[in-house]
Amino acid sequence: MAVERTLSIIKPDATARNLTGKINTRFEEAGLRLVAQRRLKLTREQAEAFYAVHAERPFYNDLCTYMTSGPIVVQVLEGENAIARNREVMGNTNPANAAEGTIRKDFGQNIEANSVHGSDAPETAAVEIAFFFSTCDIVG
Ligand code: ADP
Ligand code: MG
Numbered sequence: 001m002a003v004e005r006t007l008s009i010i011k012p013d014a015t016a017r018n019l020t021g022k023i024n025t026r027f028e029e030a031g032l033r034l035v036a037q038r039r040l041k042l043t044r045e046q047a048e049a050f051y052a053v054h055a056e057r058p059f060y061n062d063l064c065t066y067m068t069s070g071p072i073v074v075q076v077l078e079g080e081n082a083i084a085r086n087r088e089v090m091g092n093t094n095p096a097n098a099a100e101g102t103i104r105k106d107f108g109q110n111i112e113a114n115s116v117h118g119s120d121a122p123e124t125a126a127v128e129i130a131f132f133f134s135t136c137d138i139v140g
Contacts, residue, residue: 003006005035005048005138011116012070013109015039020073026103027077030034030116035136037110039109042068050131059112063067068114077118078140083125086118 010023042050047064053059062064077086091102095114098105108114121127131137 001081003080004122004125005076005129005140006083006086006119006125007117007132008076008086008119010048010067010073010077011113011115011117012072013113014107014115015071015073015106019115020109023103023107024075027086027091030079030085032077032079032082032086032089033140034075035078035140036133037073037129038075038132039071039073043069044068044139050128064113076129076133076138081099081121083119090116090118109123 008027010020014020014023027034044064046054047067051060051063051067054063079085082094088101091098091104091108093104093114094111095104095108096111098108103116104114108116
């Protein structure tokens with residue numbers, strides 16, 4: 001296993017319910033280190049660009065509306081096997097199908113408002129990290 005970095009987002013449903021600290025604790029307890037973090041509100045243009053890979057999906061328009069509906073926290077998580085590890089800690093996309101003890105099971109509201117985003121592969125992690133952070137913002 002290698003030390004990796006992944007892009008994580010705490011989504012508007014979670015910031016609205018003041019869950020940032022509780023979610024960050026899940027990451028830290030799973031051995032993931034928060035090496036960069038910023039709170040911001042996405043513009044429509046940014047949300048559409050970030051989720052461009054989903055542009056043809058039926059949920060794309062609603063997803064972009066939801067992701068611009070409130071503040072988010074973007075963060076870089078670092079650790080052994082961080083991309084897969086983070087996705088384990090997040091759980092299934094649909095909170096109704098997520099395993100016990102995962103973030104989405106415990107905090108997610110529905111398949112759209114599922115509290116967290118995590119990159120799905122090394123290539124997408126690199127692109128998604130660069131979308132929000134420059135190298136000097138990340139301190140490992
Ligand atoms: P994941 O976030 O688990 O990698 P996807 O990349 O497939 O999932 O989808 C990106 C995001 O789009 C999801 O986290 C969720 O917020 C939203 N989404 C996915 N599938 C649906 C759906 N069927 N209906 C509504 N929103 C969805
Ligand atoms: Mg995805």
